[in-house]
Amino acid sequence: MRAPMARCFVTRVLPGPALDGLRDRHEVDLWPDRLPPPYEELAARAAGAEGLLTTLTDRVDAALLEHCPDLRVISNYAVGHDNIDVHAAAARSIVVGNTPDVLTEATADMTFALLLAAARKLPEAVDSVRDGDWLTWEPGRYLGQAVAGATLGIVGLGRIGSAVARRAFGFNMTVLYTGGGPGSGAVRRVPLDRLLEESDFVTVHCPLTAATYRLFDAEALGRMRPSAILINTARGPIIDQEALRDALVAGQIGGAALDVTDPEPPPPDDPLLSTPNLIVVPHIGSATRVAREQMAELAVENLLAGLDGRPLPHQVRVAV
Ligand code: DGY
Numbered sequence: 001m002r003a004p005m006a007r008c009f010v011t012r013v014l015p016g017p018a019l020d021g022l023r024d025r026h027e028v029d030l031w032p033d034r035l036p037p038p039y040e041e042l043a044a045r046a047a048g049a050e051g052l053l054t055t056l057t058d059r060v061d062a063a064l065l066e067h068c069p070d071l072r073v074i075s076n077y078a079v080g081h082d083n084i085d086v087h088a089a090a091a092r093s094i095v096v097g098n099t100p101d102v103l104t105e106a107t108a109d110m111t112f113a114l115l116l117a118a119a120r121k122l123p124e125a126v127d128s129v130r131d132g133d134w135l136t137w138e139p140g141r142y143l144g145q146a147v148a149g150a151t152l153g154i155v156g157l158g159r160i161g162s163a164v165a166r167r168a169f170g171f172n173m174t175v176l177y178t179g180g181g182p183g184s185g186a187v188r189r190v191p192l193d194r195l196l197e198e199s200d201f202v203t204v205h206c207p208l209t210a211a212t213y214r215l216f217d218a219e220a221l222g223r224m225r226p227s228a229i230l231i232n233t234a235r236g237p238i239i240d241q242e243a244l245r246d247a248l249v250a251g252q253i254g255g256a257a258l259d260v261t262d263p264e265p266p267p268p269d270d271p272l273l274s275t276p277n278l279i280v281v282p283h284i285g286s287a288t289r290v291a292r293e294q295m296a297e298l299a300v301e302n303l304l305a306g307l308d309g310r311p312l313p314h315q316v317r318v319a320v
Helices: 019-027 039-046 085-090 102-118 123-129 157-169 190-198 218-221 242-250 289-308
Strands: 007-010 028-030 051-054 071-076 095-097 151-155 174-178 187-189 201-204 229-232 256-260 278-280
Touching: 007 019, 007 039, 019 028, 019 289, 051 151, 051 289, 071 289, 085 095, 095 289, 102 123, 102 157, 102 201, 102 229, 102 256, 102 289, 151 157, 151 190, 157 174, 174 190, 187 229, 218 242, 242 256, 242 278
Parallel strands: 007 028, 007 051, 051 071, 071 095, 151 174, 151 201, 174 187, 201 229, 229 256, 256 278
Antiparallel strands: none
């Protein structure tokens, strides 16, 4: 049975036609700006809403939820949901949806793009051509690291970690993993310390939780090989950025490539941005047209289902 029209607040314009489907069924208040609504604005608009469609830049905490008496469903336009206090939502019988699967391959592609770019020093090479520094073919410049046949350590072998492993097999890499995930004969599960010590490339794919916050601290970075490269397309706070900067400046590890930082974006004067052997891109792991449009469709399907009182196609389960 169709639910009556409900009030929804959508915090960002989304790619593709999915929002039209929401407007056909419900009353939609759409935040039109490039920047997300400030917290106070989000709180004010959420207070009158029955459905919320948020992105990872919107903090939905217990204090905000306290003032949302009619809210029944929060649909997050992301697979990660660390921006939402899911326990506070569950305590108020508010269901939360997310958008897994449709962004897996895009994010795995980006992980490999960053891995290859860092290994083969692509940013420096591109800059040198732009700066007129390509004088001739030179035997000893821009020497990078071999990817084929190297060892890749995957922290978190979930959907995206597994998709990265599949790419690594194409490069004939040895794949180690730690943390969650089913694994298979082709990948070896090892403790984190061992993964750090044995990997040429380490890539982060675990969710941000209290247990993974700053998992990569000075000690963990100190276990990595001097030539190793760290890639993060998961969440910024999993890495202690000051420790990472220190490790890169001291040449303690070979390089890093970050799609995510803490905060996002880093302030313009953040020393991270001038750190050697570091690539930073603006959280674009899922940014293919097809992935972002499918995320929009799934986010709308989640919201519509929640407003109808049906099970969400992708509901975040809360451990009690
Ligand atoms: C997510 O979905 O959690 C990504 O970080 C953005 O697509």
